[in-house]
Amino acid sequence: MSLLRVGVLGCASIAWRKMLPALTGHPGVAVVALASRAPEKAARFTARFGGEAVTGYDRLLARGDLDAVYLPLPAALHAEWVERALEAGVHVLAEKPLATTAKDAEHLVALAAERRLALFENFMFRCHSQHAAVREAVATGAIGTVRSLTAEFTIPAPAPGDMRYDPEVGGGALLDIGVYPVRTALDFLGEDGDVAGATLNVDARLGVDVGGSAVLTGPAGRTAHVTFGMRHGYRSRYELTGEQGRITALWAYTPPAGHAPVIRIESGTGIEERTLPPDDQFAAVVRRFVSRVRDGAPSDLEGRAIVAQAGLVDRIRQRAVLLPDPGCQADRASPPAGSGRPGSARPKPTVISNHGSASYAGPPTVRAR
Numbered sequence: 001m002s003l004l005r006v007g008v009l010g011c012a013s014i015a016w017r018k019m020l021p022a023l024t025g026h027p028g029v030a031v032v033a034l035a036s037r038a039p040e041k042a043a044r045f046t047a048r049f050g051g052e053a054v055t056g057y058d059r060l061l062a063r064g065d066l067d068a069v070y071l072p073l074p075a076a077l078h079a080e081w082v083e084r085a086l087e088a089g090v091h092v093l094a095e096k097p098l099a100t101t102a103k104d105a106e107h108l109v110a111l112a113a114e115r116r117l118a119l120f121e122n123f124m125f126r127c128h129s130q131h132a133a134v135r136e137a138v139a140t141g142a143i144g145t146v147r148s149l150t151a152e153f154t155i156p157a158p159a160p161g162d163m164r165y166d167p168e169v170g171g172g173a174l175l176d177i178g179v180y181p182v183r184t185a186l187d188f189l190g191e192d193g194d195v196a197g198a199t200l201n202v203d204a205r206l207g208v209d210v211g212g213s214a215v216l217t218g219p220a221g222r223t224a225h226v227t228f229g230m231r232h233g234y235r236s237r238y239e240l241t242g243e244q245g246r247i248t249a250l251w252a253y254t255p256p257a258g259h260a261p262v263i264r265i266e267s268g269t270g271i272e273e274r275t276l277p278p279d280d281q282f283a284a285v286v287r288r289f290v291s292r293v294r295d296g297a298p299s300d301l302e303g304r305a306i307v308a309q310a311g312l313v314d315r316i317r318q319r320a321v322l323l324p325d326p327g328c329q330a331d332r333a334s335p336p337a338g339s340g341r342p343g344s345a346r347p348k349p350t351v352i353s354n355h356g357s358a359s360y361a362g363p364p365t366v367r368a369r
Contacts, residue, residue, distance in 0.1 A: 069085050119302050143247055144242040149184065175313070193308070200321075204325075257281075
């Protein structure tokens with residue numbers, strides 16, 4: 001069988017550290033071109049991973065030797081370049097979030113279906129075998145009927161200048177980090193999950209959310225509490241609570257490929273910790289993508305799940321109570337505008353009206369046509 005010829009739209013850190021090693025390590029994939037707006041960056045990537053360096057994303061899509069593209073651009077650029085890639089007739093593996101709004105996500109999923117092309121949202125953690133082990137334990141009744149979920153993903157503060165601090169490119173904790181526990185909740189609650197309440201901690205100077213939480217509900221009466229942030233101690237876990245106990249995935253979202261994950265099962269008979277074989281979730285998502293393109297193997301990384309996820313994120317943003325960043329003295333102590341004291345006119349985060357309450361408008365969808 002011929003190789004799946006892949007082009008890369010954007011030279012992001014996750015591509016360098018994780019996805020390009022996974023793509024080039026798959027025996028059925030050939031990375032034939034990498035595009036950047038900066039020629040020197042494309043050249044640096046191709047020097048390590050092979051392929052042709054291309055200046056400009058449109059030039060890469062104009063090539064006639066691609067079957068698929070991997071797209072690790074900033075979130076606000078996803079909708080435009082996913083659409084252009086689908087219109088160019090190639091399959092797409094896009095970094096999460098696939099789009100910054102449910103409207104864009106729905107359009108892109110419909111376009112992919114119309115063109116009979118694979119469109120994956122790269123929630124690679126879902127391909128790790130530890131989550132199948134959790135589902136199996138639940139299915140065999142290890143904790144009885146599951147009633148609730150808590151999911152947490154928090155990281156230390158990125159360096160100054162990191163794109164996650166830039167609202168113009170889709171920065172903020174919700175879109176970059178919160179989408180992981182939200183996706184876990186979606187798996188647990190189903191595609192009809194809704195938002196009972198939410199908070200977002202906003203750094204008013206930067207205009208981005210740096211943390212938050214949400215209580216989500218499902219039609220069967222189950223609930224989920226998700227927490228996320230990017231000025232926090234590291235936390236990456238979720239816990240399912242049932243009538244007879246609980247199951248915890250202790251390193252849920254970013255386990256290294258060589259790590260042997262542990263799931264903890266607590267019940268009336270005691271505590272069991274199951275150590276599972278190591279797994280590489282980046283290699284696993286590449287395998288799934290190749291299987292989908294080559295063999296039509298169905299995947300829950302595409303289709304309706306993408307739209308449901310984007311809808312939940314939209315509703316969290318719309319319904320969130322805005323709070324200051326607890327670690328930012330300026331947000332807590334700045335005097336009111338017009339008080340005459342230095343610094344009194346500090347910038348405010350963008351807000352929109354939502355049924356009479358203020359809520360975070362979130363990042364724009366950037367279209368540079």
